Amino acid sequence: MKESSSDRSLDAIDRRILRELVRDGRLSNAQLAERVGLSASPCWQRTRRLESEGYIQGYTAILDRELLGVPETVLIEVTLERHDDAVLENFGRQMAAMPEVIEVWLVTGEYDYVIKVAVNGTRGYEEFLRHRLYKVPGIRHSRSSFALRCLKQGGVPVLE
Incomplete structure (x- = not known):
């Protein structure tokens, strides 16, 4: 247990x-x-x-996204039209099925979710928006920011 x-x-x-x-x-x-x-x-x-005990949840490899052809990281803030269980469950399922989506966070504040995606430049991002994200029912609004550079990744919380 x-x-x-x-x-x-x-x-x-x-x-x-x-x-x-x-x-x-x-x-x-x-x-x-x-x-x-x-x-x-x-x-x-x-x-x-x-x-x-769950302190270690699994082991994984860190992949070089540039070598894989998806070097750009985009953070997308998303607001949903409604917040009923069916909309939330469908949104979660759809995000999990998209290979470009690296992380999805339910957040407080002006937006409902922050999504982290890996794409191949602005064209790759446009393709992701048009053919994947904008096909998800229930999205009212989104706002995107391209990450310029990662300053820290994979920190170790409270272990020092």
Whole structure:
């Protein structure tokens, strides 16, 4: 059963394990144990516990979007016409099905969602708007900003 962070606090070794795995999720258990100052068996047990408690939700590769042909990042703020369950569920399903969509956040404020997409320049973005986003029913308004440069990505919250 998954514990919440209020049920058990992380100690310094748990935090070191998490920090090292964020830096390099492909570390072998032996490498991880060496970096955090444990022997292999206790390190493996702690890592498995952190996974089972939900602190570690998965492992992933960070891809080079420029090499993949979608170097531009666009942040789109979206307002929906209505907020009933059917509209919200449909919007979520449609966003999940679009390969250009990297992240979708339900937010407070003037807009309902912020969507992060990866596209190939302004033409790629126009194609995304015309053939994907604007086909989603229930969108009242959107506003877009092209990201110029990423200054920080993949930080480690409260682990220092």
